Amino acid sequence: MESSIQTIASNTLLIIFAVVALTGIVCSKISEIIKIPDVVLFLIAGIFIGPSLFNFIDISKYQVENQLILTFGSAFILYLGGKEISLKVLKDVKITVVLLSTVGVVVSAFIVAQIVGLTFEVSFMTSLLIGSIVASTDPATLVPIFNQVKIKDKVKQTVISESAFNDAIGAILTSAVLTIILSGEFSLTENIYQLVIMVGVGVGVGMATGILLLKLVNDQPYGIFKDFAPIISILSVIISYQIAIKFGGSGYMACFIVGIITGNKKNFRVWLSQKSYDADCYVVETLGTICRMTIFVILGTQVDLVILSKYLIPSLIVVLGLMFVARPISVLSCVLFDKKAKWNKNEILFMMWVRETGVIPAALCGIISAMKVPGYEMISSIVFMSILITLIVQGSTTKLVAKKLGLLDEEAKECKNISVKI
Template structure:
């Protein structure tokens, strides 16, 4: 029985879980000691234990397990990010968020694509496809960093909301360009229709799921499941994601909106009994930690060091273009229209610096690699160089840069104390 295909697959899944959990716990503790964001250590560990170095775990051989970890992990972290958002604060910066998540993605894709085409000698559509893959920021990378670094609410919620909404825009842009590269036809109308449907359905499903589940675990007469609040949080994420995808919407947007509603349930007069609230909170913290470990260890195992070794120099130049040319232009353009937000120059500088790349670009890159499109090795190398550089350089320096620019939450508290 232990040698059947099912038994071997089960054993492999248990082995993967054990390896990720042990690696995550040890490195999580180490990150606390050396004051480095844990996601960076998880990513490096994944590279070491993966096929690139020690070959202890080859998760590419288990596509179902791989997709489960990346999809559910990203969805849950995005849900947690939504819970961190204050609707009153978000309302003040909604124009900036909207611009960053739409126009910003297109500007990033265009600038990076044009430079990549020149640097690698790629056809224009393939180069723009590359630019589109790395154009969206990643909530799975940003949210864990912001949990460790207390940034001003306005900035944190703008950047986290941007990363939630721009995933859908980035994915649709990639799917549009994939259609052009494979068939040679471009349909602007169809792309806009896809974006509208994905957004409306994702937001709609998220609102319904977020509100219904908040009612079911509340202290109101319909709150009959409040003692199962921790389990309901997992169920909420799974159902919001799957129902949105089933209706051709954005699953990631649905879970983010569900989290947004759950995190602001007091605005709707909904309260969770105190014991169940703490129980759910602790449960979500642990599941979130496990998802974070799984995502970044798995991403590390997928880094192709051979392709990186071949293309590292031009790929690094493309990443620098993204960080120091595309991102600053995106922030300046997107925030210039939002007078109500009253952005300071230092706040804009900080937003230019935080644009980590992670799960969604890696997943999109995986689709392109599986299709073996012309230039797929170059796209894969640039994507993983972007993940490595933005996580290792930007995530690890977030606190330092925030302190220098005076955008840490504690800075406000200090000022308040002084003026008081």
């Protein structure tokens, strides 16, 4: 029995998971020492252990499992991004966040599409697909950075909120463009209608699922499952995603909304016991770490160094255009309309600089590679370069830029110093 095809395949998958997890743990420890975002090391390590170099693992032989990891991983990370949103702080900068997450994503996508069109000989829809994938920023990278670097709360919440919202919008936009490419049909009215349905259904399902399941783990009076809060959190992601997809909505948006509701329990009159709250935090943070490790390491294993070197210079041009053209224009086109937020020059410059590409673009790229969408090799090269360069250059200089612009939270630093002295 242990030599059957199914058993051998199962054992191989277990080995792959063990290798990926061990690689992720080692990279996480190294990142703490050398002060580089861990996802960069995950990507590089993935290249080393993948078919391009040492060929320890090759996930391409397991397409169903690959798709499952990428889909659930990206959905769960969006859920975690939603949990980081503070509705109280968000209220003061909501116009900026909404504009950056919608108009900003579209502006970035179209500008990058134009740059790709000038750099590569591809169709406009393929260029727009690339722009849609890399247009969003990454809460999974920004949140850990802001936990280490104490930025003023207004800017911090805006950037984190934008990254969480625009991940969902970027995923939806990518899905819409991909549908057009695969079907070969384009109708502006029809696609706008589909986008509205995807967002509307996703929001509705996310709110209904999030509130209902939270009530079941509430301390009083309906919390019949209050001792199973971590399991309910995981189920809420799976259930909301599947229901939203079933009714034509965005599963990613639904998971993100569930995260917002979970992260703002008191606004929805939900309270967890301390025991349930602690257990939930430990479990979801651990699972989120596993998702990040797995997605980035697997993406690294799918990088073809021959293809990457082939598209190296054009991909670098696209990434520089994303950082220094698309992002500044998208930020300016959004913040200037929010007079209530009263953004100053330094705050705007900081938001222009902080725009790391990360988990959701990586997951979307992995899905497109697995589907063998036309031009997927070029798309993988551009996405990999955008993740690597933005994380190394922008992620590692966040504290320096914030200090130069006077945006470090001095009160937080003083509190930290006092607590250390005590």
